[in-house]
Amino acid sequence: MNKDRYNGKESFEEWKKEWQLEDRYNFRTIESKWQKIWDEEKAYKVEIDKSKEKFYALVEFPYPSGAGLHVGHPRSYTALDVIARKKRMQGFNVLYPMGFDAFGLPAENYAIKTGVHPAVSTKANIANFTRQLKSLGFSFDWDRCISTCDPEYYKWTQWMFIQLFKKGLAYKDKIAINWCPSCKVGLANEEVVNGCCERCGAQVVRKNKEQWMVAITKYADRLIDDLDDLDFIERVKSQQINWIGRSEGAELDFELTDNDGKVLDGKKLKVFTTRPDTAFGVTYMVMAPEHQYVKELMSRFENPDEVQAYVEETAKKSDLQRTADDSKTGVELKGIKAKNPFNNELIPVFISDYVLTGYGTGAIMAVPAHDQRDYDFARKFNLPIIQVLEGGDISEKAWEEDGAHMNSGFLNGMNKEDGIKAAIEYARKSGFGNSKVNYKLRDWVFSRQRYWGEPIPMVYCEHCGWQPIPESELPLTLPEVPDYHPNDEGESPLSKAGAWLETTCPKCGGKARRETDTMPNWAGSSWYFLRYCDPHNDKEFASKEALEYWMPVDWYNGGMEHTTLHLLYSRFWHKFLYDCGYVPTKEPYRRRTSHGMILASNGEKMSKSRGNVINPDDIVDSYGADTFRLYEMFIGPFDQVAMWSEESLMGVYRFVNKVYGLFKKVSETEKALEKDLRAMHKCIKEVTERIDQMKFNTAVSSLMTYVNYLSDKEKIAAELYETLIRLLCPFTPHLCEEMWARMGHEELAVTALWPQFDQNLAEDSVVTIAVQLCGKMRGTIEMPKDAAREDVEKAALSLENIKRQTEGREIKKVIVVPNKIVNIVAA
RNA sequence: GCAGACGUGGUGGAACUGGUAGACACGCCAGACUUAGGAUCUGGUGGCGUGAGCUGUGAGAGUUCGAGUCUCUCCGUCUGCACCA
Numbered sequence: 058m059n060k061d062r063y064n065g066k067e068s069f070e071e072w073k074k075e076w077q078l079e080d081r082y083n084f085r086t087i088e089s090k091w092q093k094i095w096d097e098e099k100a101y102k103v104e105i106d107k108s109k110e111k112f113y114a115l116v117e118f119p120y121p122s123g124a125g126l127h128v129g130h131p132r133s134y135t136a137l138d139v140i141a142r143k144k145r146m147q148g149f150n151v152l153y154p155m156g157f158d159a160f161g162l163p164a165e166n167y168a169i170k171t172g173v174h175p176a177v178s179t180k181a182n183i184a185n186f187t188r189q190l191k192s193l194g195f196s197f198d199w200d201r202c203i204s205t206c207d208p209e210y211y212k213w214t215q216w217m218f219i220q221l222f223k224k225g226l227a228y229k230d231k232i233a234i235n236w237c238p239s240c241k242v243g244l245a246n247e248e249v250v251n252g253c254c255e256r257c258g259a260q261v262v263r264k265n266k267e268q269w270m271v272a273i274t275k276y277a278d279r280l281i282d283d284l285d286d287l288d289f290i291e292r293v294k295s296q297q298i299n300w301i302g303r304s305e306g307a308e309l310d311f312e313l314t315d316n317d318g319k320v321l322d323g324k325k326l327k328v329f330t331t332r333p334d335t336a337f338g339v340t341y342m343v344m345a346p347e348h349q350y351v352k353e354l355m356s357r358f359e360n361p362d363e364v365q366a367y368v369e370e371t372a373k374k375s376d377l378q379r380t381a382d383d384s385k386t387g388v389e390l391k392g393i394k395a396k397n398p399f400n401n402e403l404i405p406v407f408i409s410d411y412v413l414t415g416y417g418t419g420a421i422m423a424v425p426a427h428d429q430r431d432y433d434f435a436r437k438f439n440l441p442i443i444q445v446l447e448g449g450d451i452s453e454k455a456w457e458e459d460g461a462h463m464n465s466g467f468l469n470g471m472n473k474e475d476g477i478k479a480a481i482e483y484a485r486k487s488g489f490g491n492s493k494v495n496y497k498l499r500d501w502v503f504s505r506q507r508y509w510g511e512p513i514p515m516v517y518c519e520h521c522g523w524q525p526i527p528e529s530e531l532p533l534t535l536p537e538v539p540d541y542h543p544n545d546e547g548e549s550p551l552s553k554a555g556a557w558l559e560t561t562c563p564k565c566g567g568k569a570r571r572e573t574d575t576m577p578n579w580a581g582s583s584w585y586f587l588r589y590c591d592p593h594n595d596k597e598f599a600s601k602e603a604l605e606y607w608m609p610v611d612w613y614n615g616g617m618e619h620t621t622l623h624l625l626y627s628r629f630w631h632k633f634l635y636d637c638g639y640v641p642t643k644e645p646y647r648r649r650t651s652h653g654m655i656l657a658s659n660g661e662k663m664s665k666s667r668g669n670v671i672n673p674d675d676i677v678d679s680y681g682a683d684t685f686r687l688y689e690m691f692i693g694p695f696d697q698v699a700m701w702s703e704e705s706l707m708g709v710y711r712f713v714n715k716v717y718g719l720f721k722k723v724s725e726t727e728k729a730l731e732k733d734l735r736a737m738h739k740c741i742k743e744v745t746e747r748i749d750q751m752k753f754n755t756a757v758s759s760l761m762t763y764v765n766y767l768s769d770k771e772k773i774a775a776e777l778y779e780t781l782i783r784l785l786c787p788f789t790p791h792l793c794e795e796m797w798a799r800m801g802h803e804e805l806a807v808t809a810l811w812p813q814f815d816q817n818l819a820e821d822s823v824v825t826i827a828v829q830l831c832g833k834m835r836g837t838i839e840m841p842k843d844a845a846r847e848d849v850e851k852a853a854l855s856l857e858n859i860k861r862q863t864e865g866r867e868i869k870k871v872i873v874v875p876n877k878i879v880n881i882v883a884a
Numbered sequence: 885g886c887a888g889a890c891g892u893g894g895u896g897g898a899a900c901u902g903g904u905a906g907a908c909a910c911g912c913c914a915g916a917c918u919u920a921g922g923a924u925c926u927g928g929u930g931g932c933g934u935g936a937g938c939u940g941u942g943a944g945a946g947u948u949c950g951a952g953u954c955u956c957u958c959c960g961u962c963u964g965c966a967c968c969a
Binding site (some may be wrong): 081102109251291292295296300302304306328329330332343379380383385410411412413415416417420421422423424428429430431433438495496595617620622679680691692693694695698699700704705706707708709710711712746749754755757758759760761762765825826827828829831832833834836837861869870871872874877879880881882 | 904921967
């Protein structure tokens with residue numbers, strides 16, 4: 058017998074004497090007692106058990122920052138903890154793991170400031186997070202805890218990168234990347250918010266650098282199409298689709314010529330357009346200032362100085378400056394023309410910064426009559442505007458709606474769809490173009506000029522180029538470096554790692570140098586849910602058996618801010634592993650939900666600088682973990698933002714104490730009446746359904762209603778109270794565990810069975826029916842459930858109120874909605 | 885500008901396929917009780933009206949026996965994307 062459970066007493070009887078004297082709920086001793094017992098008995102440890110149905114609940118693992126847990130974290134963790142606990146009580150084999158996304162910039166910045174090695178501070182932070190998470194009583198299987206900065210973990214992240222490289226999906230390229238001059242680091246498109254660094258807010262500039270890239274664009278179509286079968290909340294789906302930005306159109310070649318129409322050999326200007334059918338309305342062409350032809354043709358221009366000046370001016374601008382100002386600027390490339398392949402007309406060519414180098418081909422055909430941007434530009438530079446779609450007035454602005462084609466040769470009279478088809482067909486036959494799909498999504502910039510990340514397991518050999526290190530040498534561990542500063546040239550601190558850098562080429566055995574960039578912290582989090590399935594495996598990242606049993610994740614909850622970052626990356630990464638045959642499912646997550654943020658009581662974001670941060674430790678200390686958990690579930694609709702309110706928290710605190718106090722009224726001899734059972738079954742039904750629907754706030758109000766009902770009673774039948782304890786257990790496990798033990802149960806409450814409801818008892822036997830006169834409420838009648846229509850009608854018409862008000866009026870019609878309403882329509 | 889979500893008491897928010905608007909909680913008011921505790925308990929609480937009653941879900945119209953819910957127009961808030969050809 059576990060003496061801990063009886064507060065050190067020898068028997069249940071002796072312990073009973075102790076708590077019978079207690080009046081108030083002492084959450085401090087009770088919560089820590091059960092946390093210790095759960096820990097010792099490994100109550101949440103889970104193994105593969107094929108006799109049971111599995112359920113994999115997942116929350117985004119935190120970055121272990123020095124600030125500790127934020128009140129936002131437990132909103133997500135408690136929600137899925139409630140779901141995991143309920144599923145466990147319903148007999149599922151539940152995997153609910155936790156770990157740490159431990160590589161990242163703050164640890165490195167801290168190291169720069171203090172000299173403390175990131176590994177040291179990260180370890181301390183993980184210990185603090187673990188303590189905090191345990192103090193909240195989450196049912197994580199701590200034996201499966203992982204950390205992305207652990208070499209045993211990042212060995213596999215590196216291994217997966219090598220697989221990407223081998224399949225040609227990881228490549229080194231010199232491109233203009235987003236460069237944060239403050240962090241001195243390259244950023245992925247997804248990390249740039251409004252032209253600024255997501256992390257520090259500095260304006261991002263373009264910088265040409267050799268970078269490791271990962272070809273996520275190869276998966277663009279599948280990342281869109283496979284969303285169809287997934288149970289993701291709509292805004293996640295639409296944001297991902299929007300971000301990938303698929304658009305169908307055509308690529309067309311426009312030959313470049315000199316002023317007299319003599320074709321310049323090999324210089325065809327390729328453009329992408331979604332409307333090839335408007336080609337007869339093209340009156341000029343525009344290239345991005347970065348376009349390679351600008352450099353290549355410079356000697357031909359009659360105004361090279363002007364062109365060069367514009368190119369330089371554009372290069373100096375940040376992306377933000379470039380997009381903030383939408384007035385059109387540009388320079389004509391004098392001395393060259395483009396030839397419209399549809400009508401062989403010669404048209405001028407410009408450079409302008411409204412054409413982006415990163416999208417399509419970096420050049421456009423301009424149709425000012427039907428595109429507002431082209432229209433603005435044409436007006437400013439006095440270029441002709443030719444209408445080719447009927448229906449609009451183009452004297453003031455572009456006509457961007459649909460209309461039959463005009464001034465368009467063989468396309469005249471066609472609608473949009475046919476016109477596009479015909480134009481592409483013509484281009485294809487004539488050999489100057491074809492249909493083409495374009496994406497806003499860019500390949501993933503995978504290099505970071507940083508210390509605290511996974512080393513990229515590649516070496517450069519003069520003879521053999523980039524080579525992956527042999528897989529037997531993994532993990533390639535992070536070397537020690539004299540200091541953690543990146544330099545202004547954008548070289549990683551690893552470039553100072555001395556002897557570590559020098560190695561031999563795995564192919565030719567000659568001299569080779571290691572890559573010094575590290576991976577972005579989205580790398581480790583792209584596959585962590587796979588490692589949870591088999592976290593201690595040193596032969597594979599996870600065994601086939603474990604992956605086949607546990608995958609996919611059944612329910613994944615996390616922040617909206619990760620929709621186009623982590624969530625997209627990890628779906629891609631997973632699909633890649635699937636294609637290689639390493640994972641059994643083509644998608645990692647079956648269901649994805651998202652919680653709303655928790656704001657300070659005045660509606661502002663909680664932040665250190667505003668000084669309005671609520672520390673979970675303080676709340677646990679003052680009110681207990683159960684109150685904290687329950688409050689976060691009661692605070693409002695789970696998917697919406699919520700404001701922290703200590704006063705509302707008090708209400709929940711009272712409720713928790715009330716449940717404790719109710720125990721005194723529980724009587725073994727008391728029998729539950731039918732009315733009691735109806736209240737109970739109704740509560741079971743509502744709580745069960747509402748948890749599944751993620752309506753935690755109303756699930757809690759059902760429990761409150763039931764508790765209010767019970768507290769009106771003199772004595773409470775044991776059955777009624779036990780059911781309450783089981784229903785409440787996922788929300789407030791410590792309290793429930795204690796009360797469950799006091800009810801005399803030897804097994805843990807967290808392993809108890811989830812109550813079932815009886816549909817007949819969950820509904821009322823007597824219903825209150827509203828009586829309306831011409832749609833206005835006049836009174837109510839009590840009727841047995843499913844009473845006959847005539848009886849209901851009769852009862853309604855005999856209501857005092859109705860009699861009085863219908864006197865002398867003709868009753869035209871009586872509408873009876875069973876068990877709901879009677880509407881009497883009178884003249 | 886584009887896309888999406890939303891708008892309900894003093895406050896957070898309930899209301900399943902159109903069917904008693906305001907569940908549950910906070911706050912407030914009145915009372916009880918007390919070895920004073922973050923007390924607790926009882927009753928009340930959308931607005932107007934002594935009352936029967938009237939009125940009420942951002943504004944206006946419409947469909948319907950009946951609209952918070954459906955349709956249209958407008959106003960407002962939030963989120964995401966933003967010169968994507």
